[in-house]
Amino acid sequence: MTIDLRSPVYVAGHRGLVGSAIWRRLEAAGFSQLIGATSAELDLRDRSATFAFLAAHRPAVVIDAAARVGGILANRDHPTEFLSDNLRIQVNLMDACLEVRTPRLLFLGSSCIYPKYAEQPIRESSLLTGELEPTNDAYAIAKIAGLLQVQAVRRQYGLNWISAMPTNLYGPNDNFDLTSSHVLPALIRRFHDAKESGAEEVVLWGTGTPRREFLHVDDLADACLFLLEHYDDPAPINVGVGTDVTIRELAELVARAVGYTGAIGNDPSKPDGTPRKLLDVSRLQALGWKPAIELEAGVASTYAWYLSQIGAAGWARK
Numbered sequence: 001m002t003i004d005l006r007s008p009v010y011v012a013g014h015r016g017l018v019g020s021a022i023w024r025r026l027e028a029a030g031f032s033q034l035i036g037a038t039s040a041e042l043d044l045r046d047r048s049a050t051f052a053f054l055a056a057h058r059p060a061v062v063i064d065a066a067a068r069v070g071g072i073l074a075n076r077d078h079p080t081e082f083l084s085d086n087l088r089i090q091v092n093l094m095d096a097c098l099e100v101r102t103p104r105l106l107f108l109g110s111s112c113i114y115p116k117y118a119e120q121p122i123r124e125s126s127l128l129t130g131e132l133e134p135t136n137d138a139y140a141i142a143k144i145a146g147l148l149q150v151q152a153v154r155r156q157y158g159l160n161w162i163s164a165m166p167t168n169l170y171g172p173n174d175n176f177d178l179t180s181s182h183v184l185p186a187l188i189r190r191f192h193d194a195k196e197s198g199a200e201e202v203v204l205w206g207t208g209t210p211r212r213e214f215l216h217v218d219d220l221a222d223a224c225l226f227l228l229e230h231y232d233d234p235a236p237i238n239v240g241v242g243t244d245v246t247i248r249e250l251a252e253l254v255a256r257a258v259g260y261t262g263a264i265g266n267d268p269s270k271p272d273g274t275p276r277k278l279l280d281v282s283r284l285q286a287l288g289w290k291p292a293i294e295l296e297a298g299v300a301s302t303y304a305w306y307l308s309q310i311g312a313a314g315w316a317r318k
């Protein structure tokens, strides 16, 4: 289905890694009525404010890229907030969209919704077939509730809402805070700092053996628009590249991109998390979509973006 470029489109979380990339993609496509609000302007945990916002704007399309998001340690150490904030954000947003009968909505989940030991590559049908990874079970349960809400609304109210499950993402506007970030931005910053200070070693969290798949966020944004135009099914659909690397291999790649030549160590006292998280992307590929940005080129451009953002005071997000 083609979406009219004059349709009002609300991108929830439009300043984040994912939301900002989707915003850029929609602007490039020619959408003329993009709607965004920062969390300070609209806290989606506030139910009545969320209902008032949706009633005022009545978007034709809503993309839910607003969430409390973080890397392995943030998830492990703050399960209460990851569960509660994410449940409230998505329930309020989807309830408010239902109230105004938003015809099209894309909910973003995450590859961590699948069981810790799911068969690899992970098919969409693996959902709810085994135990979750304990470091992110709270976040995963919130995301699973979100995709069930999408399915419930489709079944009961006939609205064409969909869910996409992206793999680990990276790119401009990522979070480079070392305690709360994901591994890829953390390594860019840590190797850059080590190069600048002349440090002899950068120590990776965990054993370096877990395998992860990395998708550039501009590819994800392109996939989101593609899915809004071509996908209409209650089942969530995986969005990834179909190949993965070990954390050690990722570290070596990032070190090369940054120009760090020192040693790379390991801290096994930090959690590894899921041993492997590679998505089966055959359903998305069968629809005709594939990513365009290779990991090496994506890391190089993200590092260039990072350099453009840091001043003498170092990294400060927003």
Ligand SMILES: NC(=O)C1=CN([C@@H]2O[C@H](COP(=O)(O)OP(=O)(O)OC[C@H]3O[C@@H](n4cnc5c(N)ncnc54)[C@H](OP(=O)(O)O)[C@@H]3O)[C@@H](O)[C@H]2O)C=CC1
Residues within 6 Å of the ligand: 012, 013, 014, 015, 016, 017, 018, 019, 037, 038, 039, 040, 042, 043, 044, 045, 064, 065, 066, 067, 068, 069, 089, 108, 109, 110, 111, 165, 166, 167, 168, 169, 170, 173, 174, 175, 182
């Ligand atoms: N990053 C990744 O590797 C992956 C991300 N995803 C999914 O993509 C989505 C976006 O993630 P990402 O872009 O990385 O996260 P970011 O942290 O970069 O951005 C999150 C956005 O959510 C907004 N937000 C957070 N809390 C609230 C709130 N209470 N009310 C309103 N807005 C809020 C923030 O708004 P503001 O800036 O105004 O505070 C921010 O723009 C999430 O659903 C996540 O699960 C899925 C797989 C992997």
Ligand SMILES: C[C@H]1O[C@H](OP(=O)(O)OP(=O)(O)OC[C@H]2O[C@@H](n3cnc4c(=O)[nH]c(N)nc43)[C@H](O)[C@@H]2O)[C@@H](O)[C@@H](O)C1=O
Residues within 6 Å of the ligand: 070, 071, 072, 073, 075, 110, 111, 112, 136, 139, 140, 167, 168, 169, 180, 181, 182, 183, 184, 186, 187, 190, 203, 204, 205, 206, 210, 212, 247, 270, 271, 272, 273, 274
């Ligand atoms: C997207 C996804 O992201 C999270 O799951 P994760 O993939 O395990 O997350 P991560 O990127 O933080 O780590 C990947 C691997 O990398 C290792 N690692 C090494 N050194 C650093 C490091 O310096 N920082 C971080 N963060 N990790 C490091 C780390 O120990 C782990 O083995 C969940 O929030 C989950 O909910 C989710 O959705």
